[in-house]
Amino acid sequence: MFLCLRILAKEYPYKPRSVPTENELKFHYMVHTSLDVVDEKISAMGKALVDQRELYLGLLYPTEDYKVYGYVTNSKVKFVMVVDSSNIALFDNEIHSMFQKL
Amino acid sequence: TPLTPPLPSVERAPVVGAGDQNLFTSIYPTLSQQLPREPMEWRRSYGRAPKMIHLESNFVQFKEELLPKEGNKALLTFPFLHIYWTECCDTEVYKATVKDDLTKWQNVLKAHSSVDWLIVVVENDAKKKNKTNILPRTSIVDKIRNDFCNKQSDRCVVLNDPLKDSSRTQESWNAFLTKLRTLLLMSFTKNLGKFEDDMRTLREKRTEPGWSFCEYFMVQEELAFVFEMLQQFEDALVQYDELDALFSQYVVNFGAGDGANWLTFFCQPVKSWNGLTLRKPIDMEKRELIQRQEATLLDLRSYLFARQCTLLLFLQRPWEVAQRALELLHSCVQELKLLEVSVPPGALDCWVFLSCLEVLQRIEGCCDRAQIDSNIAHTVGLWSYATEKLKSLGYLCGLVSEKGPNSEDLNRTVDLLAGLGAERPETANTAQSPYKKLKEALSSVEAFEKHYLDLSHATIEMYTSIGRIRSAKFVGKDLAEFYMKKKSPQKAETYLQGALKNYLAEGWALPITHTRKQLAECQKHLGQIENYLQTSSLLASDHHLTEEERKYFCQEILNFASEQTDSPGHKVVLPMHSFAHLRDLRFTPSNAVVHVGGVLSVEITVCSQMPVPVHMDQIAISVHFSIEKNSYRKTAEWLTKHKTSNGIINFPMETSPFPASQNSLPALELYEMFERSPSDNSLNTTGIICKNVHMLLRRQESSTALDTPSGVALDDGAPVLKCCGVTLEPGANTITFRTQAKEPGTYTLRQLCASAGPVCFVLPHLYPLAQYDVYSQEPQLHVEPLADSLLAGIPQKVKFTVTTGHYTVKNGDSLQLSNVEAMLILCHAENKAVIYSNTREKASDASLRVQSSDKVTSISLPAAPAYHMIEFELEVLSLPSAPAAGGEGESTMLGMTEAQRKPKDTQKADHCMATTDHKVSIECPWSIYSTVIALTFSVPFRTTHAVLSAGTRKYIQVCVQNLSELDFRLSDSDLVDTGDSTDLQLLPLNTKSQQHICSRQSVFFVWELTWTREPPPSLRGRFSMEFRPASEERLSISLKPYTYEFQVENFFTLYTVKAEILPPAGTELCRTGSLCALEVSITRLSDLLEVDRDEALTESDEYFSTKLMYEVVDNSSNWAVCGKSSGVISMPVVAQATHRVHMEVMPLFAGYLPLPDVRLFKYLPHHSAHSSQLDADSWIENDSLSVDKHVDDQLDSSSIKSRGSVHSAASSEHKGLPMPRLQALPPGQVFNSSTGMQILVIPSKDDHVLEVSVT
Secondary structure: OOOEEEEEOOOOEOOOEEOOHHHHHHHHHHHHHHHHHHHHHHHHHOOHHHHOOEEEEEEEEEOOOEEEEEEEEOOOOEEEEEEEOOOOOOOHHHHHHHHHHO | OOOOOOOOOOOOEEEEEEEOHHHHHHHHHHHHHHHHHOEEEEOOOOOOOOEEEEOOEEEEEOOHHHOOOOOOOOOOOOOOEEEEEEOOOOHHHHHHHHHHHHHHHHHHHHHOOOOOEEEEEEEOHHHHHHOOOOOOHHHHHHHHHHHHOOOOHHHEEEEEOOOOOOHHHHHHHHHHHHHHHHHHHHHHHHHHHHHHHHHHHHHHHHHOOOOOHHHHHHHHHHHHHHHHHOOOHHHHHHHHHHHHHHHHHHHHHHHOOOOOHHHHHHHOOOOOOOOOOOOOOOOHHHHHHHHOOOOOHHHHHHHHHHHHHHHHHHOOOHHHHHHHHHHHHHHHHHHHHHOOOOOOOOHHHHHHHHHHHHHHHHHHHHOOHHHHHHOHHHHHHHHHHHHHHHHHHHHHOOOOOOOOOOHHHHHHHHHHHHHHOOOOHHHOOOOOOHHHHHHHHOOOHHHHHHHHHHHHHHHHHHHHHOOOHHHHHHHHHHHHHHHHHOOOHHHHHHHHHHHHHHHHHHOOHHHHHHHHHHHHHHHHHHOOHHHHHHHHHHHHOOOOOOHHHHHHHHHHHHHHHHHHHHOOOOOEEEEOOOOEEEEEEEEEOOOOEEEOOOEEEEEEEEEEOOOOOEEEEEEEEEEEEEOOOOHHHHOHHHHHHHOOOOOEEEOOOOOOOOOOOOOOOOOOOEEEEEEEOOOOOOEEEEEEEEOOHHHHOOOHHHHHOOOOHHHOOOOOOOOEEEEEEEEEOOEEEEEEEEEEOOOOEEEEEEEEEEEEOOEEEEEOOOOOOEEEEEEOOOOEEEEEEOOOOEEOOOOEEEEEEEEOOOOOEOOOOEEEEEOEOOEEEEOOOOEEEEEEEOOOOEEEEEEEEEEEOOOEEEEEOOOEOOOEEEEEEEEEEEOOOOOOOEOOOOOOOOOOOHHHOOHHHHHHHHHOOOEEEEEEEEEOOOOOOEEEEEEEEEOOEEEEEEEEEEOOEEEEEEEEEEOOOOOEEEEEEEEEEOOOOOOEEEEEOOOOOOEEEOOOOEEEEEEEEEEOOOOOOEEEEEEEEEEEEOOOOOOOOOOOOEEEEEEEEOOOOOEEEEEEEEOOOOOOOEEOOOOEEEEEEEEEOOOOOHHHOOOOOEEEOOEEEEEEEEEEEOOOOOEEEEOOOEEEEEEEOOOOOEEEEEEEEEEOOOEEEEOOEEEEEEEEOOOOOOOOOOOHHHHHHHOOHHHHHHHHHHOOHHHHHHHHHHHHOOOOOOOOOOOOEEEEOOHHHEEEOOOOOEEEEEOOOOHHHOOOOOO
């Protein structure tokens, strides 16, 4: 379903798991860059974050070929998912439920 | 600032006027002005929320052609309301013309089933006045209503004097306008509802063949236009969004194989890519293409977005435009891919680039600078996208390559420019139009560079300003790539370093590797040899690279190392961590302590991270030497005691490749520190040491500056441990360094440096600290007892330890002990010595020869090398010297209890053994000075003696207490009189056999003392006994007996005192509370003796008498003495002279009560002053206050008062005055025969009236 998923906890930057390995580097760059938006969104939410159990950050970073979605748990573990843009049919709620399944 | 007011992009809804055209013309200005002034509530179908809207209309003249024909879908031109205007007030005129006209109008309307109409009758007072045949005003209106509005009388309204400025006019206008608005709205609602229904029906048919999206598009857009006309931009936008979604869905379905045939039309090859046009409200050109069903996908998308953009700008949502634009551009690219539309290379890049700039310029056009600056987050994506696209165009058209575009590139450029077409007229005059920019950028290498750099810098700046550092770095990396292509590595380096720093800080392995690779290339071009080699070493150890790549970078280093050998002196210093990892370090000996001249080896394990074996010229550890100030700390003793490590130091894996985050500083490593004094082991210093201060307190920046080799300082000139010609295999390698210790001190291993040619890999600090100590030690002799303490009198073992230190003990070296009289060194036939090495390992056994002469005992030492220890034991015997004889030995009357002794003395001596010190002076071969050793021996026994009496018979008791931990066997106890009194005899009452005395126990010995003539005044006794430790059956030598000397005096009994208590007359037993008689009889046992000759003795007629004072004391308060309790008696000094005293006592308690004490004193007359033997202490102790009182009673008051003042120190005036004194009789001279007697007292019958009177 997704091309790349990266789980980022403060202490343990997990190795991203991605499906097509030849693009791994690209995904790394993409996920890394998307963290800008994650940080922005988290800081924009500010204190509201504390009250919520979990946080779907939505689309972080659309590119021509991929869409990057973010999710943050209340323990500040960040999930970043890269999805092929051609999956136009993927709606936000589907992404959300994918994150929740994780 | 508000957006520019909505431009009337759409014509207003038409209201068609008929009738008197001139009249309408005169009214129109007011009408068109007044109509939109008041809002109307618009209630809508399908549960949509009602809205307040302002109605505006376009008034047009009635023509029959205007009326919509059946099936007409146009809504925009739909005549929503027909108004017939008339000013007619003349019935005749009405009948003649107006009525016909109205009828004709009505018929036409009916024919087109148009039901929204209104007849307005304008009344004009001025006009009326001119007419003579005036009918009442209402009649015309009534007629019209009658004729035309058969049930809808409200379809005809009157407007009074519309051009006048009167309240009536105003009222009339208001009523008219309200009506007009209501009707207009009704018509809107009705017609819109119908239109929407039709539209939905049409949409439902979309699955039918022949359905055309473009047709439907036009219909729904009509609705959007109407909403826009009504200024319901939100609703208008919804229409476009629905169209957008519908189209997107079709594309997705097409991708899924469910194609609609109309869609194939959109799949025609892209021939034009001139970008979005957002400057016109409606791009009629494109609209017509859609209408004609000739639009391409990009045309449709462009038109749709342009409309959405217009509406969003009306809604003052420019940032949504930016966001939607980005989505649109992305999805267009995707859709073209999905539909497999053929697109010339670069065409889309052009389209996207132009579109991005167009959107940005459009937004900039309607916002001020401050707004734009505060919304960079929304627009920066477009900037970045445009930059990206320009970059790829540059690469595509050969504008980035070093040589410039080739012909193929140029052809491509021409094709691309052709697809742009001519510039649109609306931007033709704009200098910075996207079109012009693109055209210019593609025109030459220089122009491209300028535009690309401008865009990149702008984007980076924007990202940086909103804190999206990562994104900025990413764009920077693209820029670096560009610079690399342009052969300007120095410009590229900054960006690469910046990005790398960011990735390093956050620990992104793959980007780090990739960026490093780029950086390596850059540094190579720049000729930054050290940096390049360092990056190469990092890359060579990077597991994210392929084996080949790693080998390549490793080879780069090796090549450099081998090439540069001809230029000595210059060194390239690189940090070690990327090259190899120092895993552990092992000292041999394991405590890392070695004496001067000893050999120390250091074994290190280095894990090479290189992919191939690397030959190193030399591996060296530089050593820092320091002389310990505290010389004690350098002794073998201290070092062996305190350095308990196993000699292995493990080095933690350096976190160099991923310093996970700045704030993950190492934890504090705190250790307790105690420093003790060498002499008595007392605590000198204590504290806490933080062992990793250098890790914690270093500056933040320096920890991240991992890639700057300048941070590594080489320890030049420091002593080093070396190992030459080592080949480091990939993985763990073991390298051993050996060194011979020279100067004493502490050696700290500082740096590890592996060098190959001019390349040095340096580990600047070894942490945890690795140290070894070299010491030099003076030879020493220690003598200490084997047991806790030495006991006198029995052989004891003493351990001699010779620490040779730097001295080598040769054959013939000996220790010369000067003999001490009272201490013997017991020589055995065989003495063994053990030689230990420095690490307490047994080296060898050796025999020891001990020779004693009169003065000196000589111990010949076995030969032993330096830094060894010789240990042996010798037996010594301290002769038991007789302790000072107890002249003050206590004589105790038989039966006297222990508690009555002075408690202080007994306690004091209870636990401590008496000690004797012997100092032995020893001459050692290594020193001209002799060593003096003090040995302390404890006497295991404590002895006391006592005189016991039974009437006149006397006994001597000797108590021997064993204070030591050992058990002893005692034998041959003996007591002899050392005085000259020959007639004294001591009869032992003891067993002859051996006696066992356990630790902490006592043995008593008793002798009866007999004499034949007059007993002597004193006895000097010497007690002696043999003893030996119970554990040893046989001793090689005979031990000296233990002796104890003492003296007793005045032990002969002169008086016996007998007390008796008799129950009251007539009763058998004493009762509490009733008076009893106390009979005391004092009997003299001997005639005049030498001891009686003192001041108390009076002589008259050969008759001697002495004065005694008696005293009855009951310390236990069992008895109340009634009447006098003491008195002075004159005692004849004749044997069997008896004095009886009668007293009354009252028992206070029931039970067996001991009798009260009767004490006897010598009463010395007052003339014999100043020679008192009665010291104040004993006086106070013996005398109680109650005695004082009784004495007072009996004696003459003045004398007793003055006596009392002696101890009370009340006044000094009595001093020197004659006064009687009391002197205690020595305990041996008085025998109290009633001591220990008890008498039964029974309780009184009526206790409750017990009355005690004490006088």
